[in-house]
Amino acid sequence: MRTASISLTTYNREVYEPSDDTFLLVDALLKASSQWPKRPYLCIEIGCGSGFASCALALILCQLGLPHHLIALDISKDAVTATRATLKAHGVISADVVQDRFQDFLSRTEQQYDIVVFNPPYVPTPDEELQRTDIARSWAGGWKGRIVIDQFLSYVPKILAQEGQLFLVVVSENDPPGILKALEELDSSLSGQVLMTRRADEELLSVLHIQRR
Amino acid sequence: MKLLTHNMLECRIKGIENRYPFVIEASQVDTVEQDFDPDFLRHMYPRLEWPALKAAADSLGVTGLPTSVSEDMLEDEEFLKVFHHALLEVVLIEGFLVCPESGRKFPVSKGIPNLLLNEDEV
Numbered sequence: 001m002r003t004a005s006i007s008l009t010t011y012n013r014e015v016y017e018p019s020d021d022t023f024l025l026v027d028a029l030l031k032a033s034s035q036w037p038k039r040p041y042l043c044i045e046i047g048c049g050s051g052f053a054s055c056a057l058a059l060i061l062c063q064l065g066l067p068h069h070l071i072a073l074d075i076s077k078d079a080v081t082a083t084r085a086t087l088k089a090h091g092v093i094s095a096d097v098v099q100d101r102f103q104d105f106l107s108r109t110e111q112q113y114d115i116v117v118f119n120p121p122y123v124p125t126p127d128e129e130l131q132r133t134d135i136a137r138s139w140a141g142g143w144k145g146r147i148v149i150d151q152f153l154s155y156v157p158k159i160l161a162q163e164g165q166l167f168l169v170v171v172s173e174n175d176p177p178g179i180l181k182a183l184e185e186l187d188s189s190l191s192g193q194v195l196m197t198r199r200a201d202e203e204l205l206s207v208l209h210i211q212r213r
Numbered sequence: 214m215k216l217l218t219h220n221m222l223e224c225r226i227k228g229i230e231n232r233y234p235f236v237i238e239a240s241q242v243d244t245v246e247q248d249f250d251p252d253f254l255r256h257m258y259p260r261l262e263w264p265a266l267k268a269a270a271d272s273l274g275v276t277g278l279p280t281s282v283s284e285d286m287l288e289d290e291e292f293l294k295v296f297h298h299a300l301l302e303v304v305l306i307e308g309f310l311v312c313p314e315s316g317r318k319f320p321v322s323k324g325i326p327n328l329l330l331n332e333d334e335v
Contacts, residue, residue, distance in 0.1 A: 102297065104335075
């Protein structure tokens with residue numbers, strides 16, 4: 001299966017370079033793609049950065065013959081510009097790129113997605129780091145790396161369609177079992193598991209796979 | 214940005230009631246051919262606000278969309294082709310999305326809408 005290619009991906013000093021976490025996310029999407037519970041029509045990637053993961057998801061769906069519409073969302077001007085270039089270089093035409101905060105974008109409650117992908121800023125940092133407006137926004141996660149993740153979790157029950165799936169990248173410091181428990185407590189129709197885990201330098205990365213049943 | 218994406222956007226400025234749909238002020242619109250897939254259209258239809266799609270298409274001079282849609286029309290290939298074209302093939306490249314109440318304009322540049330609000334708007 002063809003996914004995104006680094007040589008066709010745009011990133012720079014203001015846009016997070018595809019790294020171990022990105023590649024783990026794409027591997028997790030590939031793994032799950034062999035058995036989607038239902039055809040995914042509407043997909044969103046939050047914090048698309050270079051566009052590498054959005055591109056990979058769109059290419060996987062295309063190769064499976066699954067028509068879809070993908071929104072690639074990021075708060076950063078540099079990131080949405082990079083994502084647009086990356087999508088174009090790969091010939092992906094099923095995606096639109098939008099610049100917005102996810103907290104605002106997702107507040108339109110009528111919208112439900114079949115696939116939600118989020119590689120959040122998960123690195124534990126002092127909370128002040130969250131005020132930065134440079135590339136630190138792509139990784140600075142505040143206390144336990146959970147500040148942005150926890151903001152996002154409250155949106156999951158209303159944005160995930162029936163049988164919809166969420167792919168969320170985390171590190172061990174984020175307390176993955178605690179995230180899964182928090183989601184199940186928010187909405188009893190949500191259940192999740194660790195889909196893949198990989199050690200990369202000092203980070204123990206995982207992709208959580210949450211589904212609505 | 215396709216009209217499918219436009220159908221999903223609303224103005225998030227505080228203190229207004231009428232925030233949907235955005236009025237489109239277009240200065241560049243392209244057409245991009247997409248594979249026609251009736252199954253996709255039938256599954257997307259219930260998730261759409263039809264009047265918003267119709268109004269957006271009208272404003273860009275895309276003709277042929279009916280005012281309302283009945284169940285059996287979703288089996289009619291002629292209708293589905295018009296629907297497909299408006300939803301997926303018409304792409305707003307340059308222009309503005311205008312809030313229907315406040316008139317606040319959000320720029321669309323190189324196909325990317327920027328919906329970020331200023332601090333005093335949230």
